[in-house]
Amino acid sequence: MTRTEQTNPAGGIPQGMAGGLLHIDLSALASNWRRLRDNAGGAEAAAVVKADAYGTGIDQAVPALARAGCRTFFVAHLSEAIRVRSAAPDATIYVLNGLFPGTSSAYVEHDVRPVLGSFEEIDEWAAFCRSQGRKHAAAIHVDTGMNRLGLTVAQGMTLKERGELKDFDTALLMSHFVSAEESGNPLNLRQVEAFGAVRETLPGVRASLANSSGIFLKEKPHFDLVRPGYALYGGNPLPDQDNPMSPVVGLEARIVQLRWVEEDDTVGYNARWLSLGRRRIATLSVGYADGYPRSASARGKSGEALLAGQVLVAGRPCPFAGNVSMDLITVDVTDIPENGIRRGDTVTMIGGSLTIDEVGRRAGTIGYEILTNLGRRYARAYAGKQA
Numbered sequence: 401m402t403r404t405e406q407t408n409p410a411g412g413i414p415q416g417m418a419g420g421l422l423h424i425d426l427s428a429l430a431s432n433w434r435r436l437r438d439n440a441g442g443a444e445a446a447a448v449v450k451a452d453a454y455g456t457g458i459d460q461a462v463p464a465l466a467r468a469g470c471r472t473f474f475v476a477h478l479s480e481a482i483r484v485r486s487a488a489p490d491a492t493i494y495v496l497n498g499l500f501p502g503t504s505s506a507y508v509e510h511d512v513r514p515v516l517g518s519f520e521e522i523d524e525w526a527a528f529c530r531s532q533g534r535k536h537a538a539a540i541h542v543d544t545g546m547n548r549l550g551l552t553v554a555q556g557m558t559l560k561e562r563g564e565l566k567d568f569d570t571a572l573l574m575s576h577f578v579s580a581e582e583s584g585n586p587l588n589l590r591q592v593e594a595f596g597a598v599r600e601t602l603p604g605v606r607a608s609l610a611n612s613s614g615i616f617l618k619e620k621p622h623f624d625l626v627r628p629g630y631a632l633y634g635g636n637p638l639p640d641q642d643n644p645m646s647p648v649v650g651l652e653a654r655i656v657q658l659r660w661v662e663e664d665d666t667v668g669y670n671a672r673w674l675s676l677g678r679r680r681i682a683t684l685s686v687g688y689a690d691g692y693p694r695s696a697s698a699r700g701k702s703g704e705a706l707l708a709g710q711v712l713v714a715g716r717p718c719p720f721a722g723n724v725s726m727d728l729i730t731v732d733v734t735d736i737p738e739n740g741i742r743r744g745d746t747v748t749m750i751g752g753s754l755t756i757d758e759v760g761r762r763a764g765t766i767g768y769e770i771l772t773n774l775g776r777r778y779a780r781a782y783a784g785k786q787a
């Protein structure tokens with residue numbers, strides 16, 4: 401049984417008052433996790449729930465994933481890990497952004513594991529464990545191409561010689577793909593090989609390389625544990641193919657006003673959209689302050705095919721008209737029958753053909769950014785939540 405219930409993390413926004421209604425389907429989230437697990441060649445499937453579970457809500461997403469069988473979670477920050485800990489008391493939790501100086505005791509207090517990305521971090525964790533007389537668990541990150549976070553491959557090859565490794569439990573060796581969503585990119589195989597070489601020097605340590613797209617690579621770099629994020633939330637891990645994942649997030653926006661504009665009228669800030677005839681404009685109660693990117697603005701003339709935002713009105717695409725405002729978006733709804741749309745109706749901003757990938761593309765960004773900016777002032781409705 402599933403039911404839809406209203407929650408209000410931003411302090412209570414009844415659906416009838418909200419400018420935007422966000423729908424989050426927790427059973428789709430759970431089935432996406434199972435699908436990824438089933439594609440991981442027997443490796444353990446973790447879940448990456450950083451950035452408030454990619455905008456879907458740690459407090460709701462983590463229990464749903466734990467019920468589906470997920471035992472290991474990754475976040476970026478210790479503060480996020482503490483939220484995951486209360487949502488999943490028995491889970492294993494890793495913090496990707498590493499060990500900030502002086503935070504070791506907070507990790508241990510909350511039973512959270514740092515992902516150590518430098519010899520300084522390794523030494524600090526080892527010293528803390530020695531001072532406690534306990535070998536606490538941590539992961540070690542080796543950078544195989546991103547040049548962002550982690551030991552170099554050369555440093556990784558010398559890890560086994562470091563005495564500090566005896567002071568703690570190296571529970572996981574990990575690295576991260578640069579462009580796993582580009583299945584033909586030769587960098588993927590180079591990273592798999594470099595990672596495999598470091599791994600061979602540390603027998604018995606579990607290893608993890610694949611993000612969402614990495615799970616589907618022909619190299620099958622599943623190792624012992626996979627770390628999907630985006631695909632869990634419905635993002636397409638295979639940009640050149642049909643999306644194997646189910647949509648998790650939907651967004652509706654309320655129509656505040658409908659108006660007609662005449663030939664040579666402009667719409668919105670800075671008059672960047674020109675009407676070439678009589679057009680009907682719907683004004684929606686969502687804007688960039690809700691996390692909908694201003695880069696989806698439609699600058700040009702009515703009827704032009706612009707790479708800009710769209711909404712669906714009764715399944716029909718209607719293009720944005722003019723600049724996205726802070727709290728409002730204007731849309732050209734001339735093609736919708738006049739009595740087919742009224743003040744107070746909602747239109748679809750994410751859903752159907754407007755997938756998160758498509759919304760990202762139309763805003764000149766990626767679906768990841770759309771998800772992680774999902775607004776705090778939307779009313780949120782979670783479906784598939786178990787009582």
Ligand SMILES: *Cc1c(COP(=O)(O)O)cnc(C)c1O
Nearest residue numbers: 448576611612627628629630631
């Ligand atoms: C964010 C992140 C992931 C998840 O990546 P997706 O592309 O969202 O699946 C996995 N590993 C690391 C290190 C990350 O930072």
